[in-house]
Amino acid sequence: MPAKKSKNENFSPSALRRQREREHRYQTILAAAEKLFAEEGYHKSSMEQLANASEVSVGAVYFYFKNKEDLIIQLMDEIGYLLRKTLGTVFLENGATMESFKLAGHAFFEDFCINYPEKCAIVFRESVGQSPLVEKHRKALFDKCTSDVLGALMAVCKNQGVTFKGKYSAEVIAVSIMGIYERVAYQYLFWEDQSRDLKTIGRDAVAFLLGGVNNLLNETSCT
Amino acid sequence: MPAKKSKNENFSPSALRRQREREHRYQTILAAAEKLFAEEGYHKSSMEQLANASEVSVGAVYFYFKNKEDLIIQLMDEIGYLLRKTLGTVFLENGATMESFKLAGHAFFEDFCINYPEKCAIVFRESVGQSPLVEKHRKALFDKCTSDVLGALMAVCKNQGVTFKGKYSAEVIAVSIMGIYERVAYQYLFWEDQSRDLKTIGRDAVAFLLGGVNNLLNETSCT
Amino acid sequence: MPAKKSKNENFSPSALRRQREREHRYQTILAAAEKLFAEEGYHKSSMEQLANASEVSVGAVYFYFKNKEDLIIQLMDEIGYLLRKTLGTVFLENGATMESFKLAGHAFFEDFCINYPEKCAIVFRESVGQSPLVEKHRKALFDKCTSDVLGALMAVCKNQGVTFKGKYSAEVIAVSIMGIYERVAYQYLFWEDQSRDLKTIGRDAVAFLLGGVNNLLNETSCT
């Protein structure tokens, strides 16, 4: 048995445990930040409050995160990943069909929004207009989702032999769809708190946007 | 000794002048705030900066506005009024027709967004997630616009003898339409700065949402 | 009598009083900073301590001074002005003679050091190695004094028909003289606290440096 450790395995048990604990702490703080920012607002939350909520010292927060801005950025990146997975999985499993559009919409409202209202608060409310860097990550998040929607849209069109006229057209529609998601979620999650009915509401919204897409296909295919 | 002045008459000329100056100062400060908040961000703007930009003292700002929060609230209320007028005028002039929907959309992008990008920045970016009170006024602004859209929608439906099934249905669609407006404006005004092409972009978006509405009518009327 | 105020006179009494009070506050804080930094050390003094010592709020200190660094810089600039006046006056009154050298030296030890030990502490101790900007002002202070000494040195030489050989020579001697002043002041003011005897000590130091200069003149004039 060789004594020398190979590069990526056979770490000492204590090193492994430390590694795990580190990751765990990181996630604990991030989760506390998500909750705190969503409940109290990004600006009204102080690093000390966060430290208390995470049950660590202020210094520890700064050990894991560069600064306050970094916290919301990491948060957005994680949420972006989850959101994309939520929507993407649908397209992956169902192919680029109109059905997929519908299911992705349902997934957004019935899965993402209902299960993670705090994550919605972060992306749709707390991260808005904070700083150029945060805005950059926000844009990246939206751009990725938009591009997923756009991809599906193009595929559906291709299936039906439809092409878009304008330079933006398809992209604008993808952006519009994201707009519907965002606004509807915001309205009924934060302003009217009818999260119980979000399923019905979402389905109405999805039906509407599907109509738009459909109409587009019919109209263009007819021409 | 003069009796107490009645509300709307018998003002001395100098009192009238003062009244005018007062109004003028108020508007000067508000305009400076709009520009400052849009350019620097609400949180990064200090009351001193605003005073300098308005060419008045800090104290004067507090004479005209209760506090910083009040500034953004007044701003939103004024913008809300303008926005509503922009959209409402269209419906007023053209009646509740599908054409009105189209024209209102065009007015939003080609008039409101292009001429007042800073007002867009205030409603869609700087006022987001600031405080319960600000949020309340934001909601009011959106609710009014939504309700206008909703009214038009209902009228169009009635014209065509169509009714909505669900509890929300129509309202959700109105909210969705607002979402399209908001997101498309944000994307192309602040993130990709293609304000030159906003006309084309807006028309694409409007065409899409019109399709949604159309489809709805057809579909429902067929049933 | 003209009603319009001319630019630099006829300020309203209250404006003048404010102006005076402003200047007074500024000087009060600066004086407190000098004392505090000299006694406690620049780094160990907090802005709160300074505010307490000045009997103003922390905010007021920041109203008058950009930041902590600015305080020591203003301090150094004022001290530099005083120091230069102390030395310069002697040369002005006595012309560029050997006697002036002696008197300037005496003025430094017997006037500047003895009367303003705290100012010595600032220039010779507390401002050393703090930041590039502070160092820049320190250099400026020393450079001005050095250049005064240098000017006198050159004048004395010219009187005696002596010229310097090397590129630096004269400048180096001026710097050396400043070094003598600095070190001797530091040693007996801060390390051995024999400020009572600083007169005698200073005279010894001056006699020594005068010898150096003298020797230079004799030697060179002989050659």
Add this chain to the structure above:
Amino acid sequence: MPAKKSKNENFSPSALRRQREREHRYQTILAAAEKLFAEEGYHKSSMEQLANASEVSVGAVYFYFKNKEDLIIQLMDEIGYLLRKTLGTVFLENGATMESFKLAGHAFFEDFCINYPEKCAIVFRESVGQSPLVEKHRKALFDKCTSDVLGALMAVCKNQGVTFKGKYSAEVIAVSIMGIYERVAYQYLFWEDQSRDLKTIGRDAVAFLLGGVNNLLNETSCT
């Protein structure tokens, strides 16, 4: 059970190796500290930076040094030892003659300053005004050098049958000489970075101070 090890014998080979390694680590950290403090400044250097630069952990630094203050003290003591050796060797080899004075000065500028500008930065810049304890060690360093110079001065005087009048006289001259060294080094090493010409500059300074000493001897011996 083995008896307690006597101080200087019977070390096991491994213990010796450890001893060597210990000493090596200590020196590595100290050298890194010297470089770091000289380049970044004592206050702007953190213990973590030092640990990284030394390629050890933060804890290890604390194993070898009591605290941050201890680092600069050890540094000063080592530098003091080297500086004294540099100057002292000259006097040892050449006796207490005027020639020794000259050579010691040359050694300071051409050997110490040019070869160890970072050590100069520590003694003349970074250690100034830090804390009573650091100041105590700084004083000790200067006092030792001063006393060496003083010793030489007295010896030269004795050789020539000269005595000093005042209580301080000789000591003050020794302090003045140190002042010349310090200021000239600082000026041309840190402020004008003409370390290439430091040889010429140093020779000018030494010539000046020699003149002072000479003059003293002539003058006094004449009287």
Add this chain to the structure above:
DNA sequence: TATGAATGAGAGTTCATTCAT
């Protein structure tokens, strides 16, 4: 009405030092 100096609580951030492993 208007001014602007003054307030002071509170924020984010740093970092020397400790200690369980």
Add this chain to the structure above:
DNA sequence: TATGAATGAACTCTCATTCAT
């Protein structure tokens, strides 16, 4: 011996708001 995560006090600086003039 060595590690490095964790601590938390302390710091500088900001800024919304007030108020005597």
